[in-house]
Amino acid sequence: MSKDIPTAIAMTDNCLKLVRARYVRGQGQLTALDVRHVNGDTDADLLPALREFARHKAVKGGGAYLVLPRHLAILKVIRLPSQEERELRQMAEIQISSQTPYTTDEVEYDVQVISRDEEGYTKVLLIVIPKDVTERFIELAEQARIALAGITISSIGLLGWLRYQAGRTRVEAKSPLALCNIDLNHTEICFIENKRLIFSRNVNVGLSELRSSPDELIQQIALSIKYYESEKMGGPLSRFVVVSGQRDLQEFIGQLEGQLQMPCESIAPTDGVNLPRHLRQTVLEEESGLTLTAPLGIHFADRKQVVNLLSSSIRASKQNKVLKRELIKLFVCGMLLYATALFVWSIRLSEKEKQVERLRSAVSELDPQIDEAKRKMRLIEYFDQYVDGRIFVPEVMGQLAKLVPEDISLNSLYLNERCVFTIQGYAQTREALNDFQARLVNEPMFRKVNLEFATSRRIFTMQVTDFKFTASLCDEEAP
Structure with missing residues (x-):
C-alpha cells in the first residue's frame, strides 16, 4: 500500500x-467513505x-488525491529506441506534438514503462492530460479549501485495485488480462500485463444501460479487445474480469463468455476489503451499483506506478498567486499616494496666512512619507511602462x-510569449472550417494566419475535422 496516498476523491x-x-x-x-x-x-x-x-477529518489531516475520469486523458503506446529512464522521458516528450493535438507546453504528462526487448527498444505508455483540465480542478480545490497532494487518472486506480486483489489471490494476474469497471453511467476497460497498465478505454455505456440491454456494452468490449489485438499491444488475453457494484451479473457474464470465447468472472469492488458496519449501511446499501474501484485502488497501488500530473500546474498556480499579491500591493500603494497628495493639497488651500508657518512645519514632518510615496509612484510608473503594449x-x-x-467547436486557446495565438478545435463540416479560416484572415487583429493541420476523424456516427490555427497578435513577433 502506498503510504504517500492520502484521501482519494474520484470525479x-x-x-x-x-x-x-x-x-x-x-x-x-x-476508513472513510462519502458520495x-x-x-x-x-x-x-x-x-x-x-x-x-473539505470538512472531512480525512481531508483536513493530509489533503486529497484527485482521481480524474479516463476520458479526460490521452493514452498512447509507443516504442522507443532506448532503455534508460531519463532518455525515455525525453523521447516521449518529443512525441507529444505528433501523437496528440497538443504541444508539450499545453499538457501535463507522464511515462510508464510497459516492457523492454532484447533489441534495446522499450514499449512505454504515454499519459497526457491538457493543462487547462488540471488547472481547472486545482482552482476548484483551492476554492473548496482542499490541499491537493496529487492528480491522477482512474486507470491507475484500477491497476492498483487489481494489484491488491492479485495479492489476495482473488485474481490471477500473471498472464495478460482485461479489467472492465462498470460504473453507473460509464465503463472503463483496462488491459494489464505483468501488473502493468498497457492501455485503457472509456465507454459511455454504464450499469443503467446494461440492465436493459447488455448488447451495446458487449459490442464495445469486443471492439476494445479487437483494437488491443490489432495493435499488438500485449500478449493474448487469458481472462476478462468484470468489476461492478451490481452483484447479480451472472446472465451478462454468460453472454460475455460466449461472445469473447474466454473465461470471464465478476468481482465486487470491495471484495477482500473490510467494511465498517456504519459505512456499509449508510452508503453502500443505499448506492446500488456504486463502484469504488478507482479511488480504492489508488491506496493499494505501487508508489512507482502512481502517475502524478500535478507538479508543474501547481507551480504555475503559485506564480499566479504571487503576481496577484504584487498587483494588490501596487494598487494599495497608489491609493496611499493619492490620499497623501490630496491631504497636502487640501491643507495648503484651506490654511490661512497665519497658519502658513505651521503648515510648512507639518509638511516638513511629512517629507519622509512624501519621499516614500514618490518611491511608490516610481514603482507604479515602472509598472505602467511594463504593461504598456501588452495584449488585452x-x-x-x-x-x-x-x-x-x-x-x-474550440478545444484549446494558447498565447505564448512571442505573441503567437494558437486555436485548436474541430469542425462538423469542411465548409465551416473554410469559413472560419476566411474570417480569421480578414480580421485585422489576427496576422499571419496559418492552418497548421486539419485532420478528419469520426466520433461515433459523426465525421469531424480536427484543426489547429496559429496567428500573430503583434505587428512583429518578439525576437
Whole structure:
C-alpha cells in the first residue's frame, strides 16, 4: 500500500466519491467513505460537493488525491529506441506534438514503462492530460479549501485495485488480462500485463444501460479487445474480469463468455476489503451499483506506478498567486499616494496666512512619507511602462467569439510569449472550417494566419475535422 496516498476523491460524470483506506492486520480496510451526487460537471455543480468533502477529518489531516475520469486523458503506446529512464522521458516528450493535438507546453504528462526487448527498444505508455483540465480542478480545490497532494487518472486506480486483489489471490494476474469497471453511467476497460497498465478505454455505456440491454456494452468490449489485438499491444488475453457494484451479473457474464470465447468472472469492488458496519449501511446499501474501484485502488497501488500530473500546474498556480499579491500591493500603494497628495493639497488651500508657518512645519514632518510615496509612484510608473503594449485578452476573446461559425467547436486557446495565438478545435463540416479560416484572415487583429493541420476523424456516427490555427497578435513577433 502506498503510504504517500492520502484521501482519494474520484470525479465522475454523475457523482463525487471520497475514499480513505489503509491496511489493518494485513487486510485492506475502508476508513472513510462519502458520495455526493451532482447534476453535471460544471464548476457550479462540483464546488458544493468539494466543500462538503473539505470538512472531512480525512481531508483536513493530509489533503486529497484527485482521481480524474479516463476520458479526460490521452493514452498512447509507443516504442522507443532506448532503455534508460531519463532518455525515455525525453523521447516521449518529443512525441507529444505528433501523437496528440497538443504541444508539450499545453499538457501535463507522464511515462510508464510497459516492457523492454532484447533489441534495446522499450514499449512505454504515454499519459497526457491538457493543462487547462488540471488547472481547472486545482482552482476548484483551492476554492473548496482542499490541499491537493496529487492528480491522477482512474486507470491507475484500477491497476492498483487489481494489484491488491492479485495479492489476495482473488485474481490471477500473471498472464495478460482485461479489467472492465462498470460504473453507473460509464465503463472503463483496462488491459494489464505483468501488473502493468498497457492501455485503457472509456465507454459511455454504464450499469443503467446494461440492465436493459447488455448488447451495446458487449459490442464495445469486443471492439476494445479487437483494437488491443490489432495493435499488438500485449500478449493474448487469458481472462476478462468484470468489476461492478451490481452483484447479480451472472446472465451478462454468460453472454460475455460466449461472445469473447474466454473465461470471464465478476468481482465486487470491495471484495477482500473490510467494511465498517456504519459505512456499509449508510452508503453502500443505499448506492446500488456504486463502484469504488478507482479511488480504492489508488491506496493499494505501487508508489512507482502512481502517475502524478500535478507538479508543474501547481507551480504555475503559485506564480499566479504571487503576481496577484504584487498587483494588490501596487494598487494599495497608489491609493496611499493619492490620499497623501490630496491631504497636502487640501491643507495648503484651506490654511490661512497665519497658519502658513505651521503648515510648512507639518509638511516638513511629512517629507519622509512624501519621499516614500514618490518611491511608490516610481514603482507604479515602472509598472505602467511594463504593461504598456501588452495584449488585452478579453478583447481577443470577444473578437474571436464573433468569428467562430456555429459548426465550429474550440478545444484549446494558447498565447505564448512571442505573441503567437494558437486555436485548436474541430469542425462538423469542411465548409465551416473554410469559413472560419476566411474570417480569421480578414480580421485585422489576427496576422499571419496559418492552418497548421486539419485532420478528419469520426466520433461515433459523426465525421469531424480536427484543426489547429496559429496567428500573430503583434505587428512583429518578439525576437
